[in-house]
Amino acid sequence: MALLTAVAHAPGSDVGLYRTVRLIRRFEERAVELVRSGDIVGGIHPYTGQEAIAAGVCAALRVDDVITSTHRGHGHVLAKGADPGRTLAELAGRATGLNRGRGGSMHAADFALGILGANAIVGANGAIAAGAAWAARQEGGDRVAVSFFGDGAVNQGVLLEALNLAALWRLPVLFVCENNGYATTLTVSDAVAGTITGRGAAFGIPSATVDGMDPRAVLDAAREAVDRARAGGGPSLVECLTYRFDAHHTWEHKARVRYRADDEVRSGRERDPVTIQGDRLSDEDRERVDAEVEYTVDAAVAFALGSPHPDPVGALDHLYATGMRARPGGGG
Amino acid sequence: MALLTAVAHAPGSDVGLYRTVRLIRRFEERAVELVRSGDIVGGIHPYTGQEAIAAGVCAALRVDDVITSTHRGHGHVLAKGADPGRTLAELAGRATGLNRGRGGSMHAADFALGILGANAIVGANGAIAAGAAWAARQEGGDRVAVSFFGDGAVNQGVLLEALNLAALWRLPVLFVCENNGYATTLTVSDAVAGTITGRGAAFGIPSATVDGMDPRAVLDAAREAVDRARAGGGPSLVECLTYRFDAHHTWEHKARVRYRADDEVRSGRERDPVTIQGDRLSDEDRERVDAEVEYTVDAAVAFALGSPHPDPVGALDHLYATGMRARPGGGG
Amino acid sequence: MPWLSYQKALNRALGDELARDPAVFVLGEDVRVAVSNVTAGLFKRFGPDRVLDTPLSEQAFTSFATGAALSGRRPVIEFQIPALLYLAFEQIVNQAHKFSLMTGGQARVPVTYLVPGSGSKTGWAGQHSDHPYALFAHAGVKTAVPATPEDAYGLLTSAIRDDDPVVVFAPAAALGKRVDVDHEGLGPVPLGVGRVHREGQDVTVVAIGHLVHDALAVAEELADEVSVEVFDPRTVYPFDWDGLAASVARTGRLVVVDDSNRMCGLAAEVVATAAERFDLVSPPVRVTRPDGAVVPFALALDHAVQPDRAQLAAAITKVLKQ
Amino acid sequence: MPWLSYQKALNRALGDELARDPAVFVLGEDVRVAVSNVTAGLFKRFGPDRVLDTPLSEQAFTSFATGAALSGRRPVIEFQIPALLYLAFEQIVNQAHKFSLMTGGQARVPVTYLVPGSGSKTGWAGQHSDHPYALFAHAGVKTAVPATPEDAYGLLTSAIRDDDPVVVFAPAAALGKRVDVDHEGLGPVPLGVGRVHREGQDVTVVAIGHLVHDALAVAEELADEVSVEVFDPRTVYPFDWDGLAASVARTGRLVVVDDSNRMCGLAAEVVATAAERFDLVSPPVRVTRPDGAVVPFALALDHAVQPDRAQLAAAITKVLKQ
Numbered sequence A, B: 001m002a003l004l005t006a007v008a009h010a011p012g013s014d015v016g017l018y019r020t021v022r023l024i025r026r027f028e029e030r031a032v033e034l035v036r037s038g039d040i041v042g043g044i045h046p047y048t049g050q051e052a053i054a055a056g057v058c059a060a061l062r063v064d065d066v067i068t069s070t071h072r073g074h075g076h077v078l079a080k081g082a083d084p085g086r087t088l089a090e091l092a093g094r095a096t097g098l099n100r101g102r103g104g105s106m107h108a109a110d111f112a113l114g115i116l117g118a119n120a121i122v123g124a125n126g127a128i129a130a131g132a133a134w135a136a137r138q139e140g141g142d143r144v145a146v147s148f149f150g151d152g153a154v155n156q157g158v159l160l161e162a163l164n165l166a167a168l169w170r171l172p173v174l175f176v177c178e179n180n181g182y183a184t185t186l187t188v189s190d191a192v193a194g195t196i197t198g199r200g201a202a203f204g205i206p207s208a209t210v211d212g213m214d215p216r217a218v219l220d221a222a223r224e225a226v227d228r229a230r231a232g233g234g235p236s237l238v239e240c241l242t243y244r245f246d247a248h249h250t251w252e253h254k255a256r257v258r259y260r261a262d263d264e265v266r267s268g269r270e271r272d273p274v275t276i277q278g279d280r281l282s283d284e285d286r287e288r289v290d291a292e293v294e295y296t297v298d299a300a301v302a303f304a305l306g307s308p309h310p311d312p313v314g315a316l317d318h319l320y321a322t323g324m325r326a327r328p329g330g331g332g
Numbered sequence C, D: 001m002p003w004l005s006y007q008k009a010l011n012r013a014l015g016d017e018l019a020r021d022p023a024v025f026v027l028g029e030d031v032r033v034a035v036s037n038v039t040a041g042l043f044k045r046f047g048p049d050r051v052l053d054t055p056l057s058e059q060a061f062t063s064f065a066t067g068a069a070l071s072g073r074r075p076v077i078e079f080q081i082p083a084l085l086y087l088a089f090e091q092i093v094n095q096a097h098k099f100s101l102m103t104g105g106q107a108r109v110p111v112t113y114l115v116p117g118s119g120s121k122t123g124w125a126g127q128h129s130d131h132p133y134a135l136f137a138h139a140g141v142k143t144a145v146p147a148t149p150e151d152a153y154g155l156l157t158s159a160i161r162d163d164d165p166v167v168v169f170a171p172a173a174a175l176g177k178r179v180d181v182d183h184e185g186l187g188p189v190p191l192g193v194g195r196v197h198r199e200g201q202d203v204t205v206v207a208i209g210h211l212v213h214d215a216l217a218v219a220e221e222l223a224d225e226v227s228v229e230v231f232d233p234r235t236v237y238p239f240d241w242d243g244l245a246a247s248v249a250r251t252g253r254l255v256v257v258d259d260s261n262r263m264c265g266l267a268a269e270v271v272a273t274a275a276e277r278f279d280l281v282s283p284p285v286r287v288t289r290p291d292g293a294v295v296p297f298a299l300a301l302d303h304a305v306q307p308d309r310a311q312l313a314a315a316i317t318k319v320l321k322q
């Protein structure tokens, strides 16, 4: 099997981009199965359909750059290089998970890879990324920070405040808006007055809209923004137009919520980032990557499900970074 | 003395505008004296220099329109028609004050006149005004709401969120930004990336900058915005360029904070709204208004200082609108 | 008689109040589609002027409600997650709560903040699993945590009719509870009046929200050994001190089970007031979340930081032994 | 020896830590001009990379600090008003506080939130006069309320060096306190270790922040009648339970004077823990702000909602009589 992983590809190459979108897709599909089987508790927000964005943006980053992610974060975490096995183990609440089972889907983090965490509060991560970007600049060097967020987040005050801070202080941040048309059930047109790029521009931030279904288009826009940030040119905003193929959250698979017409979903799924990028590969390359991804995801599932559950005795381990222990709540 | 007040002038007439700016100016000057004498405790944020804005905007309003004001709110409250005596009594913490002495300078309110209160939290009032505007529209009729705020407030997330809500729902709100160049000691250029009108425009809100030292210019802009709002055309933003003549807050009179060069203050005070508007009146009219204002302000001071202090027994009266009484804190 | 679920009771209370009073309106995220189910059918029935979908702007729409309330409306805001109240904390605690006093009684702010699915939702991890009712009680905002469908109906109704801001927490673990009740049997439940769910002589167990059901189960389990009275204050604030006093006067012993963090939580207040005012024959005991708890994701860990029946049973045994 | 004011002690702690550790930086509103005086001279001494004036964006700059802290910095944020913490409540309680556990120990967030001028500033009315330390203690955020200049220095120093978020409230009523102390005599004061300001045998008075001085004054006043021990926990959370236990073991009686609202406040926790764990010879008494207090503007009303010496003296008398 070593053969399958032996050939390294730059993440920004066509093969590399395909590998990433394909990995995320298959990871998410398997994760949804694990939700159905009860191995993942609490459900997930599937990233299916939006893979080009994580893949394109992260391909423009170095290992020492940092990202902050969202409730729909698996794609970002994987694209930034997290181990699929440990990521899946985290989703399944295992002791071997990225966060030792303490975070789950919405908090998956790998600080060693600059993944400062998914975040369950919409819009919360932009200011965190701004602070990380400032700290990076203080250290010297040219590291950048990326904040991923959805179209719903552009109505959060804290994110708008963060845009101002970033612009004012010319911070090396890339604000990536994944506009999938909906914040849960609310359409962008019912939620966003003006335009998303117009908001960036209002703070003097170079802001562009790109095809978020095309990994290459995203990569190009991200590279431009990252280069500018590294060169001291300050923040950028990239709005990526995309479509969420699956439910807002897996609870939708059971609930009877209807807010997207069947036609819309059908046509929304027509442009598929996996297909778009896959078509750029030879059949041979594509099959090889598919097999490799399948192997990786199989191994990830096996690793996750074979991993131990954390011991409840340590439920409050790490509550304080200093190791301070809290008073227990039981009658004792 | 009845003679002096007998002649009514439309608030939007030249005499009316002058009367308002002059009243605010003299009210503030006397209030500062009362801070110095200890009759007003806690100090005030003087509105001196910015009078044209309150006067111009409120002249465009009807009694049944509502305003929400700021920490620097006396001008708005007076211009919307509050009794100077009861306003000053509020500043002096007297039982006869607008708020029965419970609110003081930063919370002065007169609901009967549509004055929903000064507010001590910067940026807090925009969303409140939006809600009031929505409620007004629900009732039928064409009432509008005004939110006054400073240049510092445009960096508050809640205000930016409110701009979005107002634009999205086409609410009859007028957002009035009083750009006096500073948020306490921080300059606009050190605080605001992009422009203030650019922020309004980003939400699709018609946004204009006017000379905030000229009551007429402010009135014209406000009228246009109010007319649009009444006609169902949604919110507007008016940025009024102005200069604060006095301290950010009266504590500055004693403290040694330096952040505005003497030259700047001198030139900033050269264009004075009271002079600008006064020059539009005949000498006779001007003297008559001055005397009337002097009489009014004298009477206000006499009323305020002659009023009783509230009884501490009722310290928590009105804590709950339902009349519910809270448990006391004393050892009892 | 039809079985009424807790969730449906909330839905019915909203529908009834919307129908009864044209000043009432509902706003929040995804309330039209009714993602939480609590607003199911309301958009269809009452239309866009009474049921508003908001952008993800918790601060602005919370103060929007304040502004509407100051102008005579009675907004009910649905929050999808308890932590969203943190985003709007200034707007609730420092604005809505304070308007009445600060204006010398000119203003009233009849807003209801409804949180369907508070506490742990099982597997939603650190940022979605808090139960912050003590925070609002401390600030002085009226706070209800109904345990049963009929109380969910009754307390939400009273909250909407109340002239002050009221937070209503509907614990995730109680949303599925059902009761055999007629619509006619439903009515407002006053804020500040507790309910004795089970009478007993040996010990008073104070429980609120979903923990009432745990307390009743434990009381039943231990019925052969000890006679447990289960007192549900129903509102954290105002708290029914007289009701509790009467119960403790009968039993002389006190255990409080509470899903808030231990430090400065509801249980702390109950035990403190009891220590000051009541005659207890043995020291009271609290069963709570730990100090400063953050709910970890993995299921067993999530459960480990919540008060459970075994702890409650042990606490009851403890107060009886002393 | 020079007289050191509380305010100057905070200033000195900031200066010393900025000088000692290049990771430390200060941010907030008007900190360069040093409107609060607490940051006086720091901009000149340490320059724009270490002392940042922020726009009025409390939410963003609070999480900006979190992001910088996650990347190895040690931010100190100055908040001009206690209520500004409400604006950043989500960012402190739901983000900064939770990062360590949620990431399974990968993250630490060493941010200090400094509020110079907490509680009533006399005449600043409803929205500027809260003393919300119990809220942060409930949430589990470390919370210090120094009473004296040397503790202000020592606790702020420890807060900055601590690897967790810490809120430091510097009560307005304590800022002017002075003490005769050498710079050499200043040093870190550990979080979670109380201080007995005055020894006594009859009753333990727990007081924190500016109320320590009131407690000492009352103790002195009553010295002929009763021997009062004044225990200052110095940090609300973590609380020095062992220190309190030792004091109460000596005195057997407990009064708590606390500037937070009564309901679920610090005093509630102290009395509750005492009721559970300590042997008291008479019921404990709290002296606090009223439930849900909003500070009215007029001076006499402002004072009327704060705990005062007369109430404390009466409480002491009460616990002695019973």
Ligand SMILES: Cc1ncc(C[n+]2csc(CCOP(=O)(O)OP(=O)(O)O)c2C)c(N)n1
Residues within 6 Å of the ligand: A071, A072, A120, A121, A122, A123, A149, A150, A151, A152, A153, A154, A156, A180, A182, A183, A184, A248, C029, C056, C058, C080, C081, C084, C087
């Ligand atoms: C501040 C906040 N409000 C509401 C929620 C509940 N919620 C979770 S995801 C979501 C929709 C987010 O929409 P968007 O930002 O477009 O991201 P998407 O889900 O489309 O990826 C909502 C309302 C939340 N987590 N945080």
Ligand SMILES: Cc1ncc(C[n+]2csc(CCOP(=O)(O)OP(=O)(O)O)c2C)c(N)n1
Residues within 6 Å of the ligand: B071, B072, B120, B121, B122, B123, B149, B150, B151, B152, B153, B154, B156, B180, B182, B183, B184, B248, D029, D056, D058, D080, D081, D084, D087
């Ligand atoms: C949200 C908030 N942050 C900080 C403060 C403290 N503060 C009061 S006024 C002020 C400056 C406000 O500037 P601006 O909005 O320009 O109004 P101006 O004072 O110039 O009239 C500050 C920082 C506050 N009251 N509210």
Ligand SMILES: [Mg+2]
Residues within 6 Å of the ligand: A150, A151, A152, A178, A179, A180, A181, A182, A183, A184
């Ligand atoms: Mg979306």
Ligand SMILES: [Mg+2]
Residues within 6 Å of the ligand: B150, B151, B152, B178, B179, B180, B181, B182, B183, B184
């Ligand atoms: Mg200004």
